[in-house]
Amino acid sequence: MLLVNVSNLYTGGGLQTGISVIEEFTALKVKYIAAISPPIFEQLSDEAKKLCVVIKLTPSGLLNFSARKKLTNLVQKYQVTDVFTVFGPSYWIPKVKNHLVGFAQAWIIYDTTTIIDTLSLKERIKRIILNFIQKFFFKYNATKLVTETNDVRRKIISLFKTNPKNIFTVSNAISSAFYDKKKYDYKILNKLPTKNNDIWLLTIAYDYPHKNLKIITKLINKLPYKFKFILTVNDEFKKNFSKKNQNRIITLGKITNVQCPPIYEICDALFLPTLLECFSASYIEAMYMEKPIFTSNKTFAKAICKNAAYYFNPLNIDDISKTIINAYDNKTMINKKCLLGKALIKKLPSAKDRAKKYLNILYAK
Incomplete structure (x- = not known):
């Protein structure tokens, strides 16, 4: 069984991608269960909602232990063997053989000097701590990472000193x-x-x-x-x-x-x-x-x-x-x-093609 984890997505473009992935997996008749945030649940079709469990608190919250426990319980209840966290970090360590995590944290890989200078001291300290935590989860919590551009893939390989065979690229797609x-x-x-x-x-x-x-x-x-x-x-x-x-x-x-x-x-x-x-x-x-x-x-x-x-x-x-x-x-x-x-x-994959590519990466030997 596959667990699709979008319980940490609440705003921005990641929200749209999470919705798209779940809808496409549903249309493709993929055998899965999804852990989703309330904003994603509100926008899903009735058919997709049947395959979803709402996690009311984001697992990214430092003290939201109950949210991470619910994710662990889902893995046990549905005998999950593979997890796809559409955009990480997951802030949760699933005990499965295969954890594919989407990477879209530009703060970690690009020069942020011009932005850091505009932040307050408190915000700067928070960002430094957050970058450290996120790097840890991406590097040690995922068996595979998937990016949206080859430029990001190259930077991840250089930054994490990881095996290039475990870093993939699937272009973003327009929602159906x-x-x-x-x-x-x-x-x-x-x-x-x-x-x-x-x-x-x-x-x-x-x-x-x-x-x-x-x-x-x-x-x-x-x-x-x-x-x-x-x-x-x-x-x-x-x-x-x-x-x-x-x-x-x-x-x-x-x-x-x-x-x-x-x-x-x-x-x-x-x-x-x-x-x-x-x-x-x-x-x-x-x-x-x-x-x-x-x-x-x-x-x-x-x-x-x-x-x-x-x-x-x-x-x-x-x-x-x-x-x-x-x-x-x-x-x-x-x-x-x-x-x-x-x-x-015309050169980009459709939302359906993107979903299929994710599945190919998940189950590639």
Whole structure:
């Protein structure tokens, strides 16, 4: 029996991947049981829910011993021989012969100097401790690791000094929710004002420090009034702006998998000033929805978007504003970028293909 562990996923792109994996495994008739978080349970189909057990507290919590015990009990109850933690670390040591863990912790493998400098002393200390703990679990708790890009794979092999045969790469994929318009939840659009001739820049991200969303507080004064930002953060974020600019910030709060496609449809471009990623699903989602991408001139972004995006220095307000304004002065180039993105999408696996690749890695001898 296989245990799919997504009990530690609550926000961000990992949540979407966790949902996708469970739905695809269900469709493929895989014999499994899943340990899931409440946010994932809310978005699953009725058929998938039948194969899931909700763990109400995340096992990543230091004192959440009960959550880790429930995972151990599931292994015993269902005679689990293999565990797939979709994104680690699991903060839990399963007594099984095979534990495949997904790796997406960019903090561990990339240069974080520019982000660390923006953190408080307390946050820096917390990050140092967390990095140490996470490295331990990734290195000693997984029999196999799976990454989303070859660049990340190379860095893991170098950092952990581990056997390359146990480190795999499976590219991220677009959730199957994007392919079926009948599943789109258009009710989310009721939260949006009338668009008129504005240009809406979309950022689907939680307000983590490395997402660099605070840069918008300065950028908004550099861009013409017609540029507005659509963000999946709560209303508290608006307090960072003057009253005259607050109506240029549209906050949606948390959104579901099936709400993402309609938002992409109505927005004009993806804006992602992130400082740190392993793989952002927003890039490939924007490409699929044929929207231009404005993002950081970082290697992790270029590895995915190649020539299909506009790049800027994420810490330089003038460079960001100039890049966006110049792009909209040349609509022909915007269309060309979108076509390049569409071509890149065709090379990616489908969500079903990704699920099959995970299974092949799990059961490879």
